[in-house]
Amino acid sequence: MRIGLDNRDLQILSVLQRDGRIKKSALAAEINLSPAACWERLTRLEQAGVIAGYRAEVALDRVARVSLFVVQIELEQHRAADFRRFEAAVARLPEITRCLAVGGGVDYFLEVMAPDVERYQALIQHLLDSEIGVKRYFTYVVTKNVKNAPPPVGDLVRAAEETPD
CATH class of the missing domain: 1.10.10.10 (Winged helix-like DNA-binding domain superfamily/Winged helix DNA-binding domain)
Structure with missing residues (x-):
C-alpha cells in the first residue's frame, strides 16, 4: 500500500x-x-x-580485506518451489549481501562479499553442493565501485504521480 x-x-x-x-x-x-x-x-x-x-555506511576497506563479486545465476527448474528453495538458502548466507530476482534468460543476480577468491569459491561450492537447483553461474569480479547512491525518492515519487495508471 x-x-x-x-x-x-x-x-x-x-x-x-x-x-x-x-x-x-x-x-x-x-x-x-x-x-x-x-x-x-x-x-x-x-x-x-x-x-x-x-x-x-561502513567503509569496509578501512577495517577488512574484502572483494566484491556479482554472480549471475540460472536455475535448473522454474517452478515456484524451486525459487522458494533457492531464495531461502541465499537468505541464510551472510556473505550474500544482495539477491535480485530478474526477468529474462537469467534468474538471479547476487552480490557477494568475501575476503578473497578462495572464500568466494568455497561459498559457490557450498551453493552447488546444497542442491538448491543452480544450473549455471557466472562470476564477475568488481574492480571498482563507480557509483553507490541512495535512490532519488523525490524524483521517483513525482514521476509516478505523473504517469497515468
Missing part, C-alpha cells in the same frame, strides 16, 4: 538519506518546519514503514 507524500515528506526523506544521524532540530530547520511538526511527520513516516531503518 502506498501512502501519499508531499514535498515536505520528500524533503525529510532526502535529508535522512544524506545524513541519517541529523539532529531533529537541524532537520526541522533544514526543511523550514517547526520541530514539533517535523517530529510528527517523521513519526508518521516511520510508523507507515516508509522509513525502513537507519544504518551506518
